[in-house]
Amino acid sequence: MRFSDEFEARFAEMVPHYPTKRSALVPTLLYAQDEVGFLSDEVIQELAGRLDLTELEVRNVISYYSMLTTKPRGKFNVQVCTNISCLVRGGEEILHHCAKKLGVGHKGTTADGLFSLEEVECIGACSWAPAAQVNYDFHENLTTEKIDKVLDEYRKKATQ
Amino acid sequence: MADLVSHPDEVKVVTRRFGKGATNIDRYLELDGYKAVQKALGMEADAIINEVKNSGLRGRGGAGFSTGMKWSFVPKQSAKPKYVLCNGDESEPGTCKDRLIFEHDPHAVIEGVTIGGLAVGARSGYIYIRGEYRYLSIIMQKAIRDAYAKGFLGRNIFGSGRDFDIYWHGGAGAYEVGEESALMESLEGKRGIPRIRPPFPAVVGLWGGPTVINNAETLASVPHIVLGGAEWYAKLGPPKNGGTRLFCLSGNIAKPGVYELPMGYSLKKMIYEVGGGIPNGRELKAVVPGGSSTPCLTADEIDINMDFDSVAKAGSMLGSGGVVVLDDAQCIVKFALRTMQFYQHESCGWCIPCREGTDWLKKTLMRFHSGGGVKKDIDNMQYLSENMLGRTFCPLGDAAAMPTIAFVKKFRKEFEDHLEGRPCPYEKEGAIEQLPVLAH
Numbered sequence: 001m002r003f004s005d006e007f008e009a010r011f012a013e014m015v016p017h018y019p020t021k022r023s024a025l026v027p028t029l030l031y032a033q034d035e036v037g038f039l040s041d042e043v044i045q046e047l048a049g050r051l052d053l054t055e056l057e058v059r060n061v062i063s064y065y066s067m068l069t070t071k072p073r074g075k076f077n078v079q080v081c082t083n084i085s086c087l088v089r090g091g092e093e094i095l096h097h098c099a100k101k102l103g104v105g106h107k108g109t110t111a112d113g114l115f116s117l118e119e120v121e122c123i124g125a126c127s128w129a130p131a132a133q134v135n136y137d138f139h140e141n142l143t144t145e146k147i148d149k150v151l152d153e154y155r156k157k158a159t160q
Numbered sequence: 161m162a163d164l165v166s167h168p169d170e171v172k173v174v175t176r177r178f179g180k181g182a183t184n185i186d187r188y189l190e191l192d193g194y195k196a197v198q199k200a201l202g203m204e205a206d207a208i209i210n211e212v213k214n215s216g217l218r219g220r221g222g223a224g225f226s227t228g229m230k231w232s233f234v235p236k237q238s239a240k241p242k243y244v245l246c247n248g249d250e251s252e253p254g255t256c257k258d259r260l261i262f263e264h265d266p267h268a269v270i271e272g273v274t275i276g277g278l279a280v281g282a283r284s285g286y287i288y289i290r291g292e293y294r295y296l297s298i299i300m301q302k303a304i305r306d307a308y309a310k311g312f313l314g315r316n317i318f319g320s321g322r323d324f325d326i327y328w329h330g331g332a333g334a335y336e337v338g339e340e341s342a343l344m345e346s347l348e349g350k351r352g353i354p355r356i357r358p359p360f361p362a363v364v365g366l367w368g369g370p371t372v373i374n375n376a377e378t379l380a381s382v383p384h385i386v387l388g389g390a391e392w393y394a395k396l397g398p399p400k401n402g403g404t405r406l407f408c409l410s411g412n413i414a415k416p417g418v419y420e421l422p423m424g425y426s427l428k429k430m431i432y433e434v435g436g437g438i439p440n441g442r443e444l445k446a447v448v449p450g451g452s453s454t455p456c457l458t459a460d461e462i463d464i465n466m467d468f469d470s471v472a473k474a475g476s477m478l479g480s481g482g483v484v485v486l487d488d489a490q491c492i493v494k495f496a497l498r499t500m501q502f503y504q505h506e507s508c509g510w511c512i513p514c515r516e517g518t519d520w521l522k523k524t525l526m527r528f529h530s531g532g533g534v535k536k537d538i539d540n541m542q543y544l545s546e547n548m549l550g551r552t553f554c555p556l557g558d559a560a561a562m563p564t565i566a567f568v569k570k571f572r573k574e575f576e577d578h579l580e581g582r583p584c585p586y587e588k589e590g591a592i593e594q595l596p597v598l599a600h
Contacts, residue, residue, distance in 0.1 A: 017327040017329075019367050020348065022350075023349045025349035026291075026329075026347075026349060029332060030330060030332045060351060061349065061350060061351055063351075064334060064508070065291070065332035065333045066333035067333030068333070082498065083253040083452070083502055084253045084495065084502075085253065085254055085411055085484050087498050088411045088484070088487075089410075089412070121253070121502055121506065122251055122253040122254075124250050124259045125162070126255065126256045126410035126484070127162070127408050127409060127410045128163065129410055136292070136294035137295075138162075
């Protein structure tokens, strides 16, 4: 299993920061997921080996964290917040609009593998609600027109 | 990048460098950066703790415990290394203030963690940032690298002969990890399951060593206290509630945003003057004063001061500073349901009252919202919530129960309006079927 040089540099830097190896697990899983797209059996096996854990221990941790996934998803993961601050400013409308536009529901992926949709809990954009994240990018003060533009931009990005 | 707002009533302490390019370490130095930590290096540990104690600084994460007191609980002698842990797992719905601190003033957090370390005799600290805040992790990691490059971190900081290391750590999506013992579990590479207390983290924390855990805003306030003095800071707020607070105004309000106001600022003024009131000709229905865990206040209850003690006296909590405003077009049953869906989703399942309670409450609220509620369930929800209180390892169970009790008690009529097949009076016709079903 090969990761990028950037991942390896980060991993090598991070592990000595902790008195126990496994402490590096959670951020490492997220970095690995960013590269591979999801936490595949191969990734789990590799990281378990590196951090002196069993694969089961790694899976046990993965299942706790909502950002970690063992299933592939779209290149762009559209995460729409519908928690309280977004709810009262139309978060659900944004979610339904995305679902309709992309033709997928919660945790669904478009047939071309470009987009996934997810209804998420508070992302810390309450004062700029309604908000969504596409992968790690925040998109705030959303309207249905604005999210249309956002999704179109990503679609364009993918074809470039 | 989140927009900044301002209002003449603001007292800029923690936010004073916002929008001034202070992520750049040289710019930060021009803006009095790293002066506090140098001053602290010349102080006795107890003097730093006393200064923070006397400042009246209380935990900005939500619990509002005296920061100086917390620091004083760390034993002087310890066979195991001591740690400072900055809690940047901001995820209480309604709260978006630590995000701005990391974005605009990351070095203030570094200074705060270092000063905390000097006060309790720790030699290293961790800054834990939630996984969703990737761009802030990048900012924070750069700030840490820059501080090392200047000799402000690492061996012999500022030529003082003292060593102090700070490391970044990232989460991967979990509300419960914002609870201090779950935060430590997560940092140790495990599921964020809470630990039983005692022993408290100040005695047995990270990897068994004494650990001070403070919210990012709390730690970012510390350098200002060290520089400006406890007396100055304490006087910014009412007695026992020193300083300022970042209030995150959100919801049905004309000018949402994060405002730094003195502790004890009037909630009414916050909504109608700072926040510009309720837009679209609507009236105020309710306010959630300190993040989703705090019991709501009705429109008649907002004539209070926003400090820990005054809000507690009014039957709620100042919490994390997330002020969520609801206008009269909002359905309380739906709001209660969305709140409970969140807690049910985030409950780790370790404690049965929380795991089962949040699930039952969610199901009951769903039934109400779809018009299938039965009258006895109104009292049942309250009874169930009351029986969750204080029966869990971490406060997530309480956080789910407390707002529910307030919704039921204060808006009973709205629940009654949803009984026996009556559709939600706030929804457009046919909208109920479209309610999203959250995954678990």
